[in-house]
Amino acid sequence: MAATAEMPAHVQMVWGRLQEAAPTYLVGGAVRDLLRGVPAHDWDLATVLEPESVIAIAARYGWRTHPLGLRYGTITVTVGQSMSVEVTTLRAEGDYQDQRHPSQVNFGVDILRDLGRRDFTINAMALPWTGPLVDPFGGKKDLQRHLLKAVGSPAARFREDPLRMWRAFRLLSQLGRDWDLDVMVNQAIGQLAAETKTTSYERRREEFWRILQSLDPLPGLNGLRNSGLWSYWWPGFHPSPQDWATSQRQIAQIQDPVLRLASLVWSCDVPSVTRWLTQGTFSNVIKRRVENLLALRKIDWMAVQPQELRSLARRHGVDVLLDGYQLAGSPANPRITLELKRLADHPQSLALACNGQDIMAWANIAPGPNVRHWISLLEHWIDQDPRRNNRETLQTYVTQKASQTRQSGR
Ligand code: ATP
Ligand code: MG
Numbered sequence: 513m514a515a516t517a518e519m520p521a522h523v524q525m526v527w528g529r530l531q532e533a534a535p536t537y538l539v540g541g542a543v544r545d546l547l548r549g550v551p552a553h554d555w556d557l558a559t560v561l562e563p564e565s566v567i568a569i570a571a572r573y574g575w576r577t578h579p580l581g582l583r584y585g586t587i588t589v590t591v592g593q594s595m596s597v598e599v600t601t602l603r604a605e606g607d608y609q610d611q612r613h614p615s616q617v618n619f620g621v622d623i624l625r626d627l628g629r630r631d632f633t634i635n636a637m638a639l640p641w642t643g644p645l646v647d648p649f650g651g652k653k654d655l656q657r658h659l660l661k662a663v664g665s666p667a668a669r670f671r672e673d674p675l676r677m678w679r680a681f682r683l684l685s686q687l688g689r690d691w692d693l694d695v696m697v698n699q700a701i702g703q704l705a706a707e708t709k710t711t712s713y714e715r716r717r718e719e720f721w722r723i724l725q726s727l728d729p730l731p732g733l734n735g736l737r738n739s740g741l742w743s744y745w746w747p748g749f750h751p752s753p754q755d756w757a758t759s760q761r762q763i764a765q766i767q768d769p770v771l772r773l774a775s776l777v778w779s780c781d782v783p784s785v786t787r788w789l790t791q792g793t794f795s796n797v798i799k800r801r802v803e804n805l806l807a808l809r810k811i812d813w814m815a816v817q818p819q820e821l822r823s824l825a826r827r828h829g830v831d832v833l834l835d836g837y838q839l840a841g842s843p844a845n846p847r848i849t850l851e852l853k854r855l856a857d858h859p860q861s862l863a864l865a866c867n868g869q870d871i872m873a874w875a876n877i878a879p880g881p882n883v884r885h886w887i888s889l890l891e892h893w894i895d896q897d898p899r900r901n902n903r904e905t906l907q908t909y910v911t912q913k914a915s916q917t918r919q920s921g922r
Contacts, residue, residue, distance in 0.1 A: 518551065520555070522592065530559050537646065538638065541556070544635055557597055560601075627649070633651040634661075634683075649661075649663050658691045661694040670700050671707060674704065682726070689731060701739045701741070705741050713792050752779065770801050770805075773798070786803060804828060826891060833855075874910040875914035
C-alpha cells in the first residue's frame with residue numbers, strides 16, 4: 513500500500529525509512545481521505561519508534577525535525593523546504609486531565625489503543641506499510657454509509673474533550689451534504705453543548721475556520737447554531753432568521769473565508785464583532801478585513817455617484833469595495849458594476865499623474881504639510897472627472913490656483 517499515486521513522495525520516503533526500523537502506520541485524516549479518494553492535506557504517521565529514534569533517523573537523511581509535541585511523542589519531520597509529516601510515537605491512554613493531552617504517556621503500546629483514543633470511527637483507521645487496513649471500529653463501513661460515528665460512547669468521549677463536538681460539525685461540512693451525524697452523537701451534543709465553555713477559544717476558532725474554508729460551510733454553521741454550541745462561543749450573536757438566510761445564500765456563492773465570515777456577521781454592530789473576533793483569537797489581518805468590510809455597509813449602492821465611488825476606492829481599495837458591493841446584496845446597479853470593473857482593471861487611474869516634487873515646483877512651495885493638502889485637493893479634483901488626471905492639466909490647475917491664492921492673500 514505504501515506507494516500510492518495520491519501520496520506525496522516525501523511522505524512515502526519518511527514512512528519507508530521509519531518502517532525499515534519498526535512498524536509505522538499512516539493514521540488520521542489522511543487514511544480517511546485516501547479511502548474517500550480525495551486529496552489529503554496533512555499527513556500523520558504513528559510509529560512504534562521512540563521519538564529519539566525518529567530524530568536520529570531523520571538526521572541520517574538530512575531531514576529537519578521539530579519536536580513540537582515531544583512531551584506527547586509528536587515530531588514534525590520536514591523534508592526540503594516545507595514538506596512535512598507528523599510522526600507520533602504510539603502511546604497508551606492516560607487520564608484526560610486537561611482535556612487535551614493524556615496525563616500519562618507510555619510509549620510503545622500498540623496501534624489499537626492509539627486508534628481507540630481518536631474521535632470518530634472514520635478517523636480511527638490505520639494503514640500499515642503492508643497488510644490490511646487496521647479498522648477496529650468499522651470506520652470503513654461508516655465511510656461508505658456516510659455516517660459520522662464516535663469511537664465508543666459519544667457522551668463519554670465529548671466529556672473527555674468537548675472540542676470533539678465542534679469537530680463533528682467541521683467534519684460534516686468537509687464531508688458533504690449527504691453525510692449524517694450518528695443519532696447518539698447528535699443526542700450527546702444536545703446534552704453536552706455547554707461543556708464546550710471550557711474549551712480554548714483558539715481550538716474552537718481553528719475548527720470554525722476549517723468550516724469556513726470547506727467546500728460547503730452550511731451544514732457546519734447550521735449545526736453549530738442549532739445545537740447551541742455557537743451560543744457558548746458568542747452569546748451575543750442572534751441574527752434574525754432573515755439575516756441568517758441571506759448569509760447562507762451568500763456563503764454558498766462565496767469562496768473566500770473572510771468574506772464568508774463578514775457575511776455571517778453582516779447584521780451585527782462593529783464593536784461587538786470586534787470584541788468577539790479579539791476574544792476568539794482571530795488574526796489582526798482577518799479582524800481588520802472584516803471591520804473594513806462592515807464599514808462599507810453605510811454605502812447606499814443605488815444612489816452612490818461615480819466620483820464618490822472613486823474616492824471610496826482610493827480610501828478602501830477597489831478589491832474591498834467590490835467585496836462590500838457583493839455582500840451588500842443590493843440589486844445589481846449596472847452603472848456601479850461598470851465603474852468598479854473599470855477601476856479594478858485600471859487601478860493606476862486612481863494614482864495622481866504627478867508627485868510631490870511636481871506640486872512644489874508648480875505651486876512654488878517648500879516641503880511641508882502643504883504638499884499633502886495639495887495632493888488631497890488634486891485627488892478630489894480628478895475624482896470629479898478622471899480625464900483631468902494628466903500632467904499638463906494638473907500643472908495648469910496647480911499653477912493657476914496657486915497664483916490665485918497668492919493674489920487673494922496679498
Ligand atoms: P483534516 O484533514 O481537515 O486535517 P483531520 O481528521 O486530519 O482533518 P486533524 O485535526 O488534523 O483532523 O487531526 C488528525 C487526527 O487526529 C484525526 O483524524 C483524529 O484521528 C485525531 N484527532 C484530532 N483531534 C482529536 C480530538 N480532539 N480527539 C480525538 N482525536 C482527535
Ligand atoms: Mg489533519
